[in-house]
Amino acid sequence: MNGKQISSKYISWLMEPLVYAILKALTPPDVITEFIDERFEPITINDTPDLVVMSIRTFNANRAYELSKQFIEKGVKVLLGGYHVMLAKEEALTNASSIAIGNAEDVWENIINDLKKGELKNTYLSDKSNNIFAMPNREIYNKYKYLPLKPVETSRGCPYECSFCSTAAVYKKKIIYRDPVNVINEIKAIKRKWIMFTDENFLLNSKHTEKILSGLRKMKIQWIAQTDVSIANNEKMIKQMALSGCFGLLIGFESFKKSRLEEYRKTQNIKTNYKNLINTLHKYGIGIYASFIISKDDENSVDHIIKYIIDNRIELAGLSPLTPYPNTGIYINGIKSKTVIQKWWRIKPYPYWKFVFIDNKEKLKGLENKLIEKKGQLYSIKNILKRIRLNGFLNNPIKSAVFLMLNIFAAAEIQYKKHL
Ligand code: SF4
Numbered sequence: 001m002n003g004k005q006i007s008s009k010y011i012s013w014l015m016e017p018l019v020y021a022i023l024k025a026l027t028p029p030d031v032i033t034e035f036i037d038e039r040f041e042p043i044t045i046n047d048t049p050d051l052v053v054m055s056i057r058t059f060n061a062n063r064a065y066e067l068s069k070q071f072i073e074k075g076v077k078v079l080l081g082g083y084h085v086m087l088a089k090e091e092a093l094t095n096a097s098s099i100a101i102g103n104a105e106d107v108w109e110n111i112i113n114d115l116k117k118g119e120l121k122n123t124y125l126s127d128k129s130n131n132i133f134a135m136p137n138r139e140i141y142n143k144y145k146y147l148p149l150k151p152v153e154t155s156r157g158c159p160y161e162c163s164f165c166s167t168a169a170v171y172k173k174k175i176i177y178r179d180p181v182n183v184i185n186e187i188k189a190i191k192r193k194w195i196m197f198t199d200e201n202f203l204l205n206s207k208h209t210e211k212i213l214s215g216l217r218k219m220k221i222q223w224i225a226q227t228d229v230s231i232a233n234n235e236k237m238i239k240q241m242a243l244s245g246c247f248g249l250l251i252g253f254e255s256f257k258k259s260r261l262e263e264y265r266k267t268q269n270i271k272t273n274y275k276n277l278i279n280t281l282h283k284y285g286i287g288i289y290a291s292f293i294i295s296k297d298d299e300n301s302v303d304h305i306i307k308y309i310i311d312n313r314i315e316l317a318g319l320s321p322l323t324p325y326p327n328t329g330i331y332i333n334g335i336k337s338k339t340v341i342q343k344w345w346r347i348k349p350y351p352y353w354k355f356v357f358i359d360n361k362e363k364l365k366g367l368e369n370k371l372i373e374k375k376g377q378l379y380s381i382k383n384i385l386k387r388i389r390l391n392g393f394l395n396n397p398i399k400s401a402v403f404l405m406l407n408i409f410a411a412a413e414i415q416y417k418k419h420l
Pocket residue numbers: 158159160161162165166167168200201228252
């Protein structure tokens with residue numbers, strides 16, 4: 001299930017949605033299941049299963065509620081889970097028969113048993129925070145052609161409390177780690193060369209990460225992960241990551257302005273020298289996806305950020321409008337100060353790439369257009385070739401080809417957003 005039209009020309013990076021393979025692994029064999037990914041095929045509302053389950057994010061909540069309403073009208077029970085449900089519980093509950101909050105591993109067995117008895121409860125709440133990570137059953141994905149990049153998790157949560165971040169709002173500084181032995185066993189079972197660690201922040205616990213890296217070194221795979229800038233202070237770890245097959249890292253740079261980073265409560269960025277971070281990662285042949293957040297008053301920063309990305313030959317970068325996800329610090333404060341549109345995610349169509357603040361409309365529209373124009377420049381052929389080192393640190397034809405391909409995908413995505 002997703003929020004985009006099936007016929008859309010949007011080029012998506014279609015990855016396996018990990019949660020459904022976890023649910024499949026937890027489901028007893030006597031329960032018949034069917035997995036449908038709406039990005040590949042339409043959902044048939046005339047089907048009448050005992051239960052429809054959707055794991056939803058804020059961007060596809062509208063679509064999930066639409067589907068939920070249609071199934072409920074046909075007498076089918078609908079259970080919603082996922083990040084958006086944890087961020088907007090009451091809203092989700094009014095749009096479903098039942099909601100599940102937290103780790104599926106804690107609640108799925110009860111849900112199935114209650115369903116069998118015809119006693120599905122309104123809410124299932126996982127209140128444990130121990131290390132229960134099911135081994136996903138990926139057979140369900142065989143029917144679709146996903147990217148060969150396989151998602152694997154090593155932890156859930158994050159100990160930081162960035163004010164814009166939905167993970168911070170959901171996990172409230174908690175983090176649970178998965179047994180590194182299980183992580184390595186899962187990767188062995190996948191038998192694929194490309195892995196994406198889906199953790200919000202892969203490098204939070206050096207000892208845990210080192211155990212995983214040591215397992216990866218024997219496997220000759222390539223992997224990518226998300227982390228924060230504090231990795232800059234740990235060159236030893238960066239070296240180990242490179243030796244274990246780290247292909248690239250997605251890193252939240254967010255802003256160059258101290259005041260903005262303070263507003264975002266991203267204190268680790270204030271203390272970090274971004275140039276050192278970039279140089280050290282490049283020294284070990286690790287590519288970078290740098291993510292920047294553009295606030296509604298950041299018009300003057302955009303040109304500087306674009307120049308910085310090109311000058312520092314950052315392989316990939318995203319500049320996104322500050323989005324006040326439900327229940328985050330930015331949303332709560334914005335509602336109090338009447339500067340954020342209440343429940344903006346219920347706007348149809350979902351306001352991708354738009355500012356959802358209450359401010360001068362022309363100013364916001366101007367900044368949205370500027371962002372699209374500047375990102376178009378960043379992903380022009382000339383600037384892609386300036387940033388990707390065909391003969392430099394990426395003196396590796398596969399690496400160069402993959403980064404080129406990713407840049408071409410990003411350029412196509414920008415073209416799509418121009419028409420939203
Ligand atoms: S460090 Fe990253 S994942 Fe953690 S709270 Fe901040 S933005 Fe979210």
